[in-house]
Amino acid sequence: MQLFYIPNITGNEVTLNETESKHAVRVLRLTEGSRVQLIDGAGGFYEAQISLAHPKKCKLQITSSTTAFEKRKFNLHIAISPTKNIDRYEWFLEKCTEIGIDEITPLLSEHSERKVIKPERLTKILVAAIKQSLKAYLPKLNPLTDFNELVSERKYKNRYIAHCNEGDKTHLKNSIKPGEDALILIGPEGDFSNEEVARAKQNGFAEVTLGDARLRTETAGVVACTIANLIND
DSSP: OOEEEOSSOOSSEEEOOHHHHHIIIIISOOOTTOEEEEEOSBSOEEEEEEEEOOSSSOEEEEEEEESSTTOOSSOEEEEEOOOSSHHHHHHHHHHHHHHOOSEEEEEEOTTOSOOOOOHHHHHHHHHHHHHHTTOSBOOEEOOOEEHHHHHTOOSOSSEEEEOOSSSOOEEGGGTOOTTOOEEEEEOOTTOOOHHHHHHHHHTTOEEEEOOSSOOOHHHHHHHHHHHHHHHTO
């Protein structure tokens, strides 16, 4: 059954936007009476039937709905520096969304090589990934945020900074506890500076390692996401 994303669903009748309408009618050749599934990105999962197969404004009648569909028992927030090659960052967004992540913050740190992102493009990657993985929650994508601003926040009790610098670090898998919300920082290609690590520690972040291998930024993000989800499986 085909799955479509429609945010802010209210009532029993909804209309696909022009792009999705064209895809449904012209590409998938769906007609009146065809059954489809919908997600709203906020935990709503719906079944619906096409009531008007119009290529510019395809209308659907909702037949059933589920709230808080497969809601997770913990919140995972990864703040990670955008990579110089934005394709790698998009790969991270796609894979972590498929694995399971709640919030993502593009992080501007001392060694960051990319200082501009296109939120609309990145949001499209996230939407495509939740549709691919049948998830009803769209991860929150925050604006590009300065490292110092982020580490001074106190939203999360469990805060970790993963880096390759010398020092006494615990593996992330031995730090995260099941059911606990977590914020994990992943640095740019040049890693976090010693000063940034010290500043994070001063603000309550625990230093962690993701293993012996030196990982690319986007790979480190996926590994951290995977570990957190396995601990909570």
